[in-house]
Amino acid sequence: MKTGRIFWGVLFVAVGILLLLQRMDLFYVDWGWMWKFWPLLLIVWGAVILLGNKQPGRTVVIVLLALGVALMIFGTFNFGWSWHPHDWQANASEYDQELVQPYDSTIHRASFTFQSGAGTFVLEDTTSQLIDASTHSSFGQYICDVEKTEDAQRVTLQLENNRHRWWGGRMNNHARIRLNSSPVWDMRFDVGASSMDVDLSRYAVERLVVSAGAASVNLTLGGKARESHVSVKSGVSSLRVHIPDSVGCEIHAEAPLSSKDFRGFTKLNSGVYQTEGFDNATKKIYLDLHAGVSSLSVKRVGA
Numbered sequence: 001m002k003t004g005r006i007f008w009g010v011l012f013v014a015v016g017i018l019l020l021l022q023r024m025d026l027f028y029v030d031w032g033w034m035w036k037f038w039p040l041l042l043i044v045w046g047a048v049i050l051l052g053n054k055q056p057g058r059t060v061v062i063v064l065l066a067l068g069v070a071l072m073i074f075g076t077f078n079f080g081w082s083w084h085p086h087d088w089q090a091n092a093s094e095y096d097q098e099l100v101q102p103y104d105s106t107i108h109r110a111s112f113t114f115q116s117g118a119g120t121f122v123l124e125d126t127t128s129q130l131i132d133a134s135t136h137s138s139f140g141q142y143i144c145d146v147e148k149t150e151d152a153q154r155v156t157l158q159l160e161n162n163r164h165r166w167w168g169g170r171m172n173n174h175a176r177i178r179l180n181s182s183p184v185w186d187m188r189f190d191v192g193a194s195s196m197d198v199d200l201s202r203y204a205v206e207r208l209v210v211s212a213g214a215a216s217v218n219l220t221l222g223g224k225a226r227e228s229h230v231s232v233k234s235g236v237s238s239l240r241v242h243i244p245d246s247v248g249c250e251i252h253a254e255a256p257l258s259s260k261d262f263r264g265f266t267k268l269n270s271g272v273y274q275t276e277g278f279d280n281a282t283k284k285i286y287l288d289l290h291a292g293v294s295s296l297s298v299k300r301v302g303a
Helices: 003-023 031-037 039-051 057-077
Strands: 095-101 109-115 119-126 131-137 142-148 152-159 173-179 184-190 194-199 204-212 215-220 227-234 237-244 248-254 259-262 265-269 272-275 284-291 294-301
Touching (some): 003 057, 109 173, 131 142, 194 204, 204 215, 227 237
Parallel strands (some): 109 152, 184 204, 204 227, 248 284, 259 294
Antiparallel strands (some): 095 131, 131 173
């Protein structure tokens, strides 16, 4: 049996069992304690690489890695544990905010930086403002800053203070973001354990950087920019990318432990894939994917 199938099978079974035991009050995770041992995943991952295709040792290590990742996923997304490092401060408030910054129509370039922790984040609509964001968080308030230069506007949306103690209950950290579609954009998303749905099909994006931990990322790219350079770095994640079939695309993937679904692409060499006629395409997307243990999917869609 392929090691990839073993890994994903054990992972899903383990996460399901842990969730079931938690629902029956038979299992408890002290995430603050367990997090101290996360480097063990790197050790096991290194053992997988060193063993190569040797059996059955590689199978055993793959199973151990899947179990460790399952615990991390369960600890990250299970909202019933006690997470309270000694240097965090108590916070029982929840904040609802509407953050709006005006757009200067004389500016034709803009950059957007979003920084947050665990949560659910959506960008799927446009606005006549530079940014219009709705947030709801139990971790603190968001701050929206704008800096204007001679030829651009720079907007930063970030969680004001991540140092809160959270004693239990359900975590809330949601952001719905709308940006102006007129300028050419440079975007960066820096998040932790999260669910992201980012639709950039209506934007001209020249550069996009996504850094995520344990995340589920759904990313839709457009063809408004002549060239788009997209970099995604993630740990344990599910990544789905949709690109227009009218745009040429080249993928550079460094994800040895990830399953890959790159339909409509031709593999040139190790980790490099291209769409047909890429060299002659008038518009191009360069995808640079760095992933730990992930499920990667890049699909071409019609306009």
